[in-house]
Amino acid sequence: MGIDRKKLIVEAATKSFSQFGYKATTIDQVAKIANVGKGTIYTFFKNKEELFDEIISSLIKELKVTADEAFLGDLPFHEKLHQALYQILEFRMSHQLSIKLFQEAREIGTPAVVDVINRMENNILRNIEERVSKAIETGSIQSCDPKVTAVVMLKLYIALIFDWEKNNPPLEKDEIAKLFEQYIFKGLAK
Amino acid sequence: MGIDRKKLIVEAATKSFSQFGYKATTIDQVAKIANVGKGTIYTFFKNKEELFDEIISSLIKELKVTADEAFLGDLPFHEKLHQALYQILEFRMSHQLSIKLFQEAREIGTPAVVDVINRMENNILRNIEERVSKAIETGSIQSCDPKVTAVVMLKLYIALIFDWEKNNPPLEKDEIAKLFEQYIFKGLAK
DNA sequence: AAATGACCAAATGAACATTTCAGTCAATTT
DNA sequence: AAATTGACTGAAATGTTCATTTGGTCATTT
Structure with missing residues (x-):
């Protein structure tokens, strides 16, 4: 051939x-x-957009593999979740195609690119949501709405990494892990 | 005169x-x-921007008054904080000038407007940060970095109100209060 | 001394000309 | 005949020109 x-x-x-x-x-x-x-x-x-979509599908698969790896060991749930979320955002920051697309969405707002970024985010959210659901079933965490929880966790990570860095020196990976545990798992109540 | x-x-x-x-x-x-x-x-x-800035200073003061009112009663700390954050975001959604400026920043990205929105956000953050600091001193909550905590809380609220609404039916005020308490104060750990 | 609006240079955008580009298809190659 | 190609096309993006608008000034008026 x-x-x-x-x-x-x-x-x-x-x-x-x-x-x-x-x-x-x-x-x-x-x-x-x-x-x-x-x-x-x-x-x-069929057209430029379909070519683009096929490439993005690969990207999403790659991202899912990366995230899933975080759940392999036998660490406590919150550490696995931390690992997964961190890897996802790390991916966004180091993968050349990813970087370029976020930049394009922000600076130009190309509709096809904005769509694709939403698709990626929804995939991430569904993945987290599933993990949270399982964790509730197995009794690893308290009962809660998995969908809301997924949004909250992802946005918390984005806040700790991207929003925080806008005005402050970046937080280390283990600092973020500790903060994640403190806020979402242990809680601030006495 | x-x-x-x-x-x-x-x-x-x-x-x-x-x-x-x-x-x-x-x-x-x-x-x-x-x-x-x-x-x-x-x-x-001196120029158009200074006129704008003076108006924004009033807006910020008004916003601060609104937030401060939430801390007057003798509710538990997390409820006061919820009230304050909710009022702040409610203000953003109902105040005509506020609405218009967020729209302009998003759609046109006028530099003066983007600056002003950052100024507003920084003011809100400093206000929350102060409240958190006091709460730590008085022993209402566990020790934590007040600055990080302020960012996390504000972004959590934005996630629960704005991000959530992008793909889901809006949450009621008291649902948000419960979620806020569950995630940040009680924690998901068993 | 305070207030004003005609005036100016710079920014804007409407109108038009030019170029670029996604997608097609008849011709060519395998 | 099936796969591959690149010249071609209309639509959309981009560049250009130029009249209008706008932020800011200042000589004149109140």
Whole structure:
């Protein structure tokens, strides 16, 4: 068999989206990087957005794998959850494509990119929600609404990492773990 | 004495900023509404931004009064805090000038408006931080970093009100109070 | 001394010209 | 005949020009 053109296209597009973002990536550009005629791209993908969506689906899968790894050991639930949330936000900060997309959503607001970021966030939330549900069932934590809890936990992490850093020196990973435990698990009440 | 022109100007500007936002408000417009010559405005304010800042200072004071009222009764600390945070976000959602400014910051990103919103948020944070500090001193809550705690609490409220509403039916005020207590004060640990 | 509005330079945006780009399809290659 | 290609197209983005608007000043009026 010949070369896998679809793979070449996806790789080229990933490279270009990572470097220039979604809007600034042209199909001609992708075709050139992939060493493929422009028309070939349209034999595999209906349009630019579908190509983008396929790449994002991979990204989401990768992200899920990363998060799931955090739940493998036999640490207490709150530590596993900390690990998972931290990895998710770490991913967002270190993965080139991720960085570029958040930047594009913030600075330009490209609709397709905003949509995709919401899709990612919803996936994360559903994942956390499921973990919380299981933890309630197994009695690891108190009963609570898993959906609300997932939103609260993710936003707490975003607050501790991104919002805090806007005006203050960043917190260390273990500081964040301690704060997470203190606020959400132990509580501030005496 | 004649009419208080400064007051007329401030009232006119407040009206116009509330209706059209900062950028879309012209000094000519303000002068006209205030029934005052344009030059008169510049005898009281160095420029458009200073006029804006003075109005925002009032807004911040008003907001502080609203928040402080929540701490008057003799409810438990977490209930007072809930009341204060809720009032602050309620204010943001019902006060016309506030609404318009958040909209302008989001949709246009006018620098002067973004600055002003940060100023408001910092004021809120400092206020909460102080209340938390006092609560620690008086032994109402466990020891914790008041600054981090203030950020966490405010962001938790924003999550429960604004972020939650993006994908779900809004939570009632007393539901929010219960969630706040459950997550931050009691904790999820068993 | 306080208030004013005509005036100016800079910013804005409407109108038009040009370029870019996503997507198509007839021709070419395998 | 199936897969691949790149020249082509209309629509949308971008660049350009220029008249209008606007923040701020200051000589004149009150």
